[in-house]
Amino acid sequence: MKILITGGAGFIGSHVVRLFVTKYPNYTIHNLDKLTYAGNLANLTDIENKPNYKFVKGDIVDAAFINDLFNKEKYNAVIHLAAESHVDRSITNPLEFVMTNVIGTVNLLNAAKELYKNDPTKFTKFYHVSTDEVYGALGETGMFTEETSYDPHSPYSASKASSDHFVRAYHDTYGLPVVISNCSNNYGPNHFPEKLIPLCIHNIKMNKPLPIYGKGENVRDWLFVEDHATAIDTVYHKAKLGSTYNIGGHNEWTNIDVIRLLCKVMDKKLGRPEGTNEKLITFVKDRAGHDLRYAIDATKLKNDLGWVPSVTFEQGLDRTVDWYLNNSEWLDNVTSGNYTHYYEEQYTKR
Ligand code: NAD
Numbered sequence: 430m431k432i433l434i435t436g437g438a439g440f441i442g443s444h445v446v447r448l449f450v451t452k453y454p455n456y457t458i459h460n461l462d463k464l465t466y467a468g469n470l471a472n473l474t475d476i477e478n479k480p481n482y483k484f485v486k487g488d489i490v491d492a493a494f495i496n497d498l499f500n501k502e503k504y505n506a507v508i509h510l511a512a513e514s515h516v517d518r519s520i521t522n523p524l525e526f527v528m529t530n531v532i533g534t535v536n537l538l539n540a541a542k543e544l545y546k547n548d549p550t551k552f553t554k555f556y557h558v559s560t561d562e563v564y565g566a567l568g569e570t571g572m573f574t575e576e577t578s579y580d581p582h583s584p585y586s587a588s589k590a591s592s593d594h595f596v597r598a599y600h601d602t603y604g605l606p607v608v609i610s611n612c613s614n615n616y617g618p619n620h621f622p623e624k625l626i627p628l629c630i631h632n633i634k635m636n637k638p639l640p641i642y643g644k645g646e647n648v649r650d651w652l653f654v655e656d657h658a659t660a661i662d663t664v665y666h667k668a669k670l671g672s673t674y675n676i677g678g679h680n681e682w683t684n685i686d687v688i689r690l691l692c693k694v695m696d697k698k699l700g701r702p703e704g705t706n707e708k709l710i711t712f713v714k715d716r717a718g719h720d721l722r723y724a725i726d727a728t729k730l731k732n733d734l735g736w737v738p739s740v741t742f743e744q745g746l747d748r749t750v751d752w753y754l755n756n757s758e759w760l761d762n763v764t765s766g767n768y769t770h771y772y773e774e775q776y777t778k779r
C-alpha cells in the first residue's frame with residue numbers, strides 16, 4: 430500500500446503523516462508538500478529517516494508535475510490535506526486559495542482518475558480532508574450535520590466547498606472511490622502562530638497584546654490535532670466509499686473564554702501572578718464576514734465507526750502550551766524573518 434499524503438509538512442498533515450508512518454510500517458508513505466510559509470519539515474524530524482517515509486517537494490497546482498508523479502509512483506491511495514488554510518489570508522488574496530484549494534485538488538483528482546481507470550483494483554481511495562466552514566455559520570443554536578447545506582462565506586471556505594463538490598463530482602461521474610471528512614477547529618503542537626491559539630501563546634510569552642476580533646463572542650468547536658489524526662485514520666480505514674463524515678469534539682467555546690483560559694494556564698506555567706496575562710487582551714477590528722458560530726455534530730462518526738476524542742480541552746490545551754514552551758526554537762524560527770529561506774536551505778542540503 431503506497432499512500433500519498435499531501436500537505437504533510439503542515440500542522441494537521443504532519444500529525445497524520447507521523448501516525449500513518451509509525452502505526453503502519455507496512456505502508457509506504459509519501460509526503461507531497463510545496464513548503465509554503467505553513468509547511469515546515471522541522472515538524473517531522475522524528476520520523477524523517479523511517480524506511481517507509483519519503484518527502485516529495487512539489488506544487489499540486491502544477492498538473493504536469495502531478496501527472497508525472499502519479500505515473501511514476503502508481504499510488505494506491507491519496508489523503509489530501511494540502512491547502513491554503515488561513516481565513517484572514519484568503520480575504521487579502523482569494524486567488525491563491527482558488528489555485529491551491531480548487532485547481533490543486535482537481536489536478537490530484539485527474540491524476541487519481543487515470544490510475545483508477547488503468548487499474549481499479551489498485552487505486553483504492555481518494556480521501557479529501559475538509560472543514561466545517563463549508564456549512565457557513567450557525568446562530569445561537571443548532572449543529573452542522575453531514576446533511577447541512579453548504580453556505581460558505583469566506584474566500585477560504587468557498588474554495589474548500591468548491592473542492593468538496595469536485596471530489597463528489599468525480600465519484601458520481603467517474604466512479605472514483607472517494608471519502609470526505611469535515612472537521613472543526615484544530616489546536617495543538619506545530620500550529621502556525623497566525624491562528625488564534627498559537628498566536629496568543631506566542632504573544633503571552635512575549636508580553637505582547639492578544640488581538641481579539643470584535644467582542645470575542647464568536648464560537649468555535651475545538652479539537653486536539655492528534656484526535657483529528659486518529660479520526661482520519663478511522664475514516665480512512667472504515668468509511669464506506671462515497672461517504673462523508675463530520676469530525677468534532679463537542680467542545681464549543683467563545684473566543685474570549687478560550688483566551689481567558691489560556692491566560693490562566695500560562696500565568697501558572699510562566700510563574701506570573703494570576704490575572705497578569707489577561708491584561709494583554711485587546712479588542713480589535715472584527716474580521717470581514719466573521720462567522721458567528723461553528724458546532725459539529727459528530728454522532729455519525731461515533732455511531733458508525735466508533736471514534737471519540739481522547740482528551741478534554743483542558744488536557745489538550747495544557748499539552749499544547751507545554752509543547753510551545755518546550756519548543757522555543759520552533760516558535761522562534763517560524764516567527765523570524767529568515768523562516769522560509771532557512772527551511773528551504775535545510776531541505777536543499779539533505
Ligand atoms: P496548514 O496551512 O498548516 O498546512 C497546509 C500545508 O499544505 C502546508 O504544509 C503547505 O506547505 C502545503 N501546501 C500549501 N499549498 C500547497 C501546494 N500548492 N502544493 C503542495 N502543498 C501545498 O493547514 P492545516 O491547518 O494543517 O490544514 C490541513 C487541511 O485540513 C486543509 O485542507 C484544511 O482546509 C483542513 N482543515 C483544517 C482545520 C484547522 O483547524 N486547521 C480544520 C478542518 C480542516
Ligand code: DAU
Nearest residue numbers: 514515516560561562613614623624625640641642647684
Ligand atoms: O473550523 C475549521 C477552520 O478553523 C479551518 O478550516 C481553518 O483552516 C482554520 O484556520 C480555522 O479557521 P478559523 O478562522 O476559525 O481559525 P482562526 O484561528 O483564524 O480564528 C479562530 C477564531 O478566533 C475566529 O473566530 C477568529 C478569531 N481570531 C483569530 C485571530 C487570528 C481573533 O479573534 N483574533 C485573531 O488574531
